[in-house]
Amino acid sequence: MNNIERNNIGGLFRVVFRKYAILLALIILMLVLSIMTDKFMTQDNLINILRQISVIAILAMAATFVIITGGIDLSCGSLLALCGVVFAMYARGEESGADPIYPLIIPIVIAVVIGLTFGALNGVLVSVLKLAPFIVTLGTMTIARGTALLISNGRPISDMSGPWKDFGKNGVGIFPYLVIVMIVAFIITAIVLNKTKYGRYLYAIGGNEEAARASGIRTLWVKLSVYVLAGGLVAVAGILQATRMTVGQPNVGSGYELQAISAVVIGGTSLSGGTGAMWGTLVGAVIIGVLNNGLDLMGVSSFWQQIVSGIIIIAAVLLDIVNKKSK
Amino acid sequence: MASGQDQYILEMRSISKAFVGVQALSDVDFFLKKGTVHALMGENGAGKSTLMKILTGMYHEDSGDVMYQGEPFKHRSELLTLHRGISMIHQELSYVPELTIADNIFLGREVSHLGILDTAEMNRRAEELLDKLNVKFDPKRKMSDLMVSEQQMIEIAKAISYDANIIIMDEPTSAITDREIDQLFGMIKDLKGRGVSIIYISHKMDEILRIADYVTVFRDGKNVNSYDAKDIDIGTIIRDMVGRDLVDVFSEKKCALGEEVLRVENFSRVPHFKDVSFSVHRGEIVGFAGLMGAGRTEIMRCLFGMDKPDSGEIYIKGEKVDIDSPRSAIGRSIGFVSEDRKGVGLVLPLSVRDNITLSSLSRLFKSFLLKGKQENAVADEIITKMRIKTPNRYQCVNNLSGGNQQKVVIGKAVLEGAEILIMDEPTRGIDIGTKSEIYKLIVDLAEQGNAVILVSSELPELVGLSDKVVVLHEGEQTGVIAEKRDISQESIMELAIA
Numbered sequence: 061m062n063n064i065e066r067n068n069i070g071g072l073f074r075v076v077f078r079k080y081a082i083l084l085a086l087i088i089l090m091l092v093l094s095i096m097t098d099k100f101m102t103q104d105n106l107i108n109i110l111r112q113i114s115v116i117a118i119l120a121m122a123a124t125f126v127i128i129t130g131g132i133d134l135s136c137g138s139l140l141a142l143c144g145v146v147f148a149m150y151a152r153g154e155e156s157g158a159d160p161i162y163p164l165i166i167p168i169v170i171a172v173v174i175g176l177t178f179g180a181l182n183g184v185l186v187s188v189l190k191l192a193p194f195i196v197t198l199g200t201m202t203i204a205r206g207t208a209l210l211i212s213n214g215r216p217i218s219d220m221s222g223p224w225k226d227f228g229k230n231g232v233g234i235f236p237y238l239v240i241v242m243i244v245a246f247i248i249t250a251i252v253l254n255k256t257k258y259g260r261y262l263y264a265i266g267g268n269e270e271a272a273r274a275s276g277i278r279t280l281w282v283k284l285s286v287y288v289l290a291g292g293l294v295a296v297a298g299i300l301q302a303t304r305m306t307v308g309q310p311n312v313g314s315g316y317e318l319q320a321i322s323a324v325v326i327g328g329t330s331l332s333g334g335t336g337a338m339w340g341t342l343v344g345a346v347i348i349g350v351l352n353n354g355l356d357l358m359g360v361s362s363f364w365q366q367i368v369s370g371i372i373i374i375a376a377v378l379l380d381i382v383n384k385k386s387k
Numbered sequence: 388m389a390s391g392q393d394q395y396i397l398e399m400r401s402i403s404k405a406f407v408g409v410q411a412l413s414d415v416d417f418f419l420k421k422g423t424v425h426a427l428m429g430e431n432g433a434g435k436s437t438l439m440k441i442l443t444g445m446y447h448e449d450s451g452d453v454m455y456q457g458e459p460f461k462h463r464s465e466l467l468t469l470h471r472g473i474s475m476i477h478q479e480l481s482y483v484p485e486l487t488i489a490d491n492i493f494l495g496r497e498v499s500h501l502g503i504l505d506t507a508e509m510n511r512r513a514e515e516l517l518d519k520l521n522v523k524f525d526p527k528r529k530m531s532d533l534m535v536s537e538q539q540m541i542e543i544a545k546a547i548s549y550d551a552n553i554i555i556m557d558e559p560t561s562a563i564t565d566r567e568i569d570q571l572f573g574m575i576k577d578l579k580g581r582g583v584s585i586i587y588i589s590h591k592m593d594e595i596l597r598i599a600d601y602v603t604v605f606r607d608g609k610n611v612n613s614y615d616a617k618d619i620d621i622g623t624i625i626r627d628m629v630g631r632d633l634v635d636v637f638s639e640k641k642c643a644l645g646e647e648v649l650r651v652e653n654f655s656r657v658p659h660f661k662d663v664s665f666s667v668h669r670g671e672i673v674g675f676a677g678l679m680g681a682g683r684t685e686i687m688r689c690l691f692g693m694d695k696p697d698s699g700e701i702y703i704k705g706e707k708v709d710i711d712s713p714r715s716a717i718g719r720s721i722g723f724v725s726e727d728r729k730g731v732g733l734v735l736p737l738s739v740r741d742n743i744t745l746s747s748l749s750r751l752f753k754s755f756l757l758k759g760k761q762e763n764a765v766a767d768e769i770i771t772k773m774r775i776k777t778p779n780r781y782q783c784v785n786n787l788s789g790g791n792q793q794k795v796v797i798g799k800a801v802l803e804g805a806e807i808l809i810m811d812e813p814t815r816g817i818d819i820g821t822k823s824e825i826y827k828l829i830v831d832l833a834e835q836g837n838a839v840i841l842v843s844s845e846l847p848e849l850v851g852l853s854d855k856v857v858v859l860h861e862g863e864q865t866g867v868i869a870e871k872r873d874i875s876q877e878s879i880m881e882l883a884i885a
Binding site: 255256257258260261263264266267268270271272273274275276277278330334335 | 691693712713714716717718723725729730731732733734735736737741745746748749752755756757759799
């Protein structure tokens with residue numbers, strides 16, 4: 061309750077516990093699963109979990125940036141599909157597994173440019189025109205999906221060239237490329253959020269936009285740019301998704317935006333903005349992955365998995381509120 | 388319960404209440420007679436509002452007893468006290484802007500039949516109620532379409548409509564016009580006649596003398612004296628309210644004025660203020676006085692680039708400048724300590740360190756990356772220099788007391804290297820100990836050669852600190868008291884009421 065209490069050991073323990081409760085939850089979950097099933101604690105399975113969560117985790121990192129500023133991005137699932145389709149169109153060979161028609165960098169550049177462009181569209185509407193982010197991204201969500209279906213004629217773009225086809229399944233040592241990209245993305249986004257002026261400005265805007273402006277921060281530009289940044293990350297996730305499935309699927313990713321937001325919320329980032337951390341988001345994504353995997357291994361139906369995921373989200377938010385109140 | 392003038396409807400005995408680090412009330416007694424108007428007076432932070440919030444159940448007393456209508460009244464909640472006939476008009480208006488006047492008045496006790504709202508009936512009753520107050524509004528109008536003074540009248544009407552035995556009015560006239568004040572006072576007399584007791588909190592002496600039957604003065608969380616209103620004069624009340632040697636609170640500034648740093652000419656933003664001109668020198672503290680709605684805060688917001696003025700020129704060190712954003716103001720070494728600490732001054736979820744350095748990051752770090760050690764060092768320096776009481780620099784600023792939060796805001800401006808410091812109500816809602824620390828800080832800053840603009844509603848503060856006072860009345864500059872020896876509460880008041 062007061063400052064003195066925070067100085068003693070018990071207070072310190074409570075602060076630490078509060079901060080890392082979610083990590084503790086993950087460890088307990090993993091312990092339970094390793095006792096209940098033989099397969100869970102194997103190297104193959106753990107790597108497989110990371111592979112499975114890589115796409116959602118990167119979307120969740122993008123969502124973390126946006127949510128910390130007090131915004132929301134519902135368009136990421138559809139934009140992921142659009143970027144994946146565009147990527148697949150330029151990552152093709154004459155036939156599946158053949159040499160690429162375009163240089164390897166071309167599909168990446170085009171997909172990322174599309175991602176940034178949609179991000180900029182979100183950003184301008186939210187920041188300059190001051191529309192509600194929920195509505196704006198609900199609109200662009202539909203626009204991106206429509207565009208993906210339009211340019212692909214509603215059919216999957218197949219015939220991915222050899223190098224790209226291999227990218228999704230290969231890796232360095234035991235680590236698939238997908239997991240490496242996720243980890244690199246995590247390191248970069250965590251540094252941006254914690255160690256740069258830009259990251260600090262994101263927190264400030266989410267915490268109190270008026271105070272941020274009064275502190276000389278160009279709130280308009282920072283808010284605009286955060287959506288652009290998110291769009292770029294979504295493009296990366298879209299590329300991973302396409303290489304993982306070796307096809308550009310215009311229908312993929314619906315509902316991913318909600319899974320991403322779930323990971324962010326489980327990770328302790330508040331939807332009202334101003335607080336949160338990138339590591340929490342990663343842990344949140346891992347919890348979702350571990351839970352689905354564990355329930356799979358125990359032979360629980362996927363319908364039940366959805367119900368459990370929902371309960372976890374509510375429990376995480378509840379935990380957060382109880383923590384805040386006990387202050 | 389026997390009725391009659393001498394019957395106490397409310398007895399509060401030995402009430403104490405502490406907040407984090409601050410004893411807000413200690414051993415306070417308060418007795419209210421039926422059918423009387425009892426004024427509570429005292430400086431900001433003296434404990435009047437806290438006592439009322441305890442009465443209505445918004446806060447709970449640490450110790451003490453409350454007797455209401457002759458019986459102990461424990462476990463109060465805001466809803467329960469309302470139903471038992473104690474209603475309060477809060478200083479900060481609380482209404483739902485998008486609902487109509489009638490909706491707001493009947494919020495939470497709507498008239499309905501089988502769950503269907505009877506809008507016509509509520510409108511009719513609302514109109515009746517407003518008629519009684521002599522205000523003519525269509526009850527179907529949206530609350531957000533009304534002016535602040537009109538909204539306040541609606542709040543008053545709402546409080547009355549509860550058929551209360553006790554109505555608490557916390558600064559009810561802060562935003563209303565003289566004509567409306569007359570209507571309100573007529574209403575109060577009428578209520579008194581019907582046996583309703585009014586607790587009236589106000590800073591305005593003339594109002595108190597006009598309508599109060601009894602006056603209780605608070606100071607530093609204690610009640611100093613209670614009087615029959617017939618027996619007192621303004622001098623007694625002021626002595627009780629202040630009760631200490633003002634000389635001790637304000638430290639004397641020992642420095643000569645330097646060259647002119649800031650000059651503002653014909654500054655206007657209609658309807659908030661018009662044709663305001665003044666200048667500030669190095670080492671000078673220029674006070675800004677005026678009643679609420681005089682436009683002082685609005686001027687400062689424009690000066691700091693938060694809002695755009697319609698016209699006028701700003702000169703800094705003789706050079707005409709264009710300030711179109713807080714960013715450019717900070718770039719011109721203007722620092723702003725807002726009156727709205729939580730709304731403008733601080734980012735509450737962030738730590739003490741992050742708040743202190745927020746506006747200086749781009750100056751401190753040329754590259755994209757923050758350097759943790761360096762940032763910690765500058766933050767700690769400010770924490771020490773400002774004597775901010777916090778367990779560590781990572782403490783969430785929301786957990787600090789008001790006084791310490793204010794020191795964070797001032798420290799932030801100091802770290803920016805501001806040479807022109809705008810302090811808007813720097814001691815609002817702050818305990819007396821911290822207050823004198825902040826006064827000392829202000830004087831120190833001036834002595835170091837900074838120019839300080841001090842906006843304050845507390846006259847002793849303006850008199851004690853200012854070298855010069857600019858007085859405003861409803862957006863017009865009614866005068867400048869240029870000589871320190873001419874500055875007194877009376878000379879300021881004369882111009883402020885104008």
